[in-house]
Amino acid sequence: GAVVSQHPSWVICKSGTSVKIECRSLDFQATTMFWYRQFPKQSLMLMATSNEGSKATYEQGVEKDKFLINHASLTLSTLTVTSAHPEDSSFYICSANRGTGKGEQFFGPGTRLTVL
Amino acid sequence: DQQVKQNSPSLSVQEGRISILNCDYTNSMFDYFLWYKKYPAEGPTFLISISSIKDKNEDGRFTVFLNKSAKHLSLHIVPSQPGDSAVYFCAASVGAGANSKLTFGKGITLSVRP
Numbered sequence: 001g002a003v004v005s006q007h008p009s010w011v012i013c014k015s016g017t018s019v020k021i022e023c024r025s026l027d028f029q030a031t032t033m034f035w036y037r038q039f040p041k042q043s044l045m046l047m048a049t050s051n052e053g054s055k056a057t058y059e060q061g062v063e064k065d066k067f068l069i070n071h072a073s074l075t076l077s078t079l080t081v082t083s084a085h086p087e088d089s090s091f092y093i094c095s096a097n098r099g100t101g102k103g104e105q106f107f108g109p110g111t112r113l114t115v116l
Numbered sequence: 117d118q119q120v121k122q123n124s125p126s127l128s129v130q131e132g133r134i135s136i137l138n139c140d141y142t143n144s145m146f147d148y149f150l151w152y153k154k155y156p157a158e159g160p161t162f163l164i165s166i167s168s169i170k171d172k173n174e175d176g177r178f179t180v181f182l183n184k185s186a187k188h189l190s191l192h193i194v195p196s197q198p199g200d201s202a203v204y205f206c207a208a209s210v211g212a213g214a215n216s217k218l219t220f221g222k223g224i225t226l227s228v229r230p
Contacts, residue, residue, distance in 0.1 A: 004159070006159075031214060034217070042222065043205070043220045044160070044220045046219075093160075104150055104165055105218055106162065107152075107159030107160045112157065
């Protein structure tokens with residue numbers, strides 16, 4: 001099956017610092033990756049679509065200068081939360097589609113961000 | 117406006133019985149539907165999907181039924197096992213390509229009692 005990894009799995013940082021989260025597709029190439037966030041007992045909310053070699057597409061209401069996305073290769077996308085504040089504390093999850101036409105996205109294990 | 121709705125937040129069933137998880141959608145453009153299983157602090161795991169050209173898809177203990185006219189789908193798990201206890205998310209997309217975005221419901225917490 002398709003494997004997607006994320007690093008780190010959890011991070012605690014001080015308010016005002018920036019945090020980078022990596023998402024890797026381990027056994028397939030992904031021209032497109034997706035970034036979600038999930039608040040407790042809520043659904044997964046799509047933040048942005050990450051496209052290899054081009055700018056990310058952000059969903060309405062998501063600040064692109066706050067959540068910087070870079071998709072430098074076919075197996076790696078990064079999300080940087082800049083100048084993090086306590087309200088940015090959440091569970092961030094990435095996913096990728098293998099492009100087989102079957103539509104299913106394979107998700108990483110998620111990153112728990114806590115901003116103090 | 118929620119386009120994918122899972123109106124029941126939780127479901128409890130006895131081991132060995134059938135679990136039926138329901139999902140409704142409002143966007144008639146959706147033509148691909150998926151079910152994911154999620155444990156706390158982990159990413160969702162893909163279970164089963166169905167295209168709008170079908171009304172049923174089966175994979176082992178899991179069957180998904182689609183009623184396009186009612187904009188309703190359901191996931192049946194038979195027989196239910198304690199290891200099935202998790203949160204189940206229904207998701208929908210327009211198309212099944214690599215760029216297709218998924219819209220998720222809020223999830224249903226399934227508890228299977230031994």
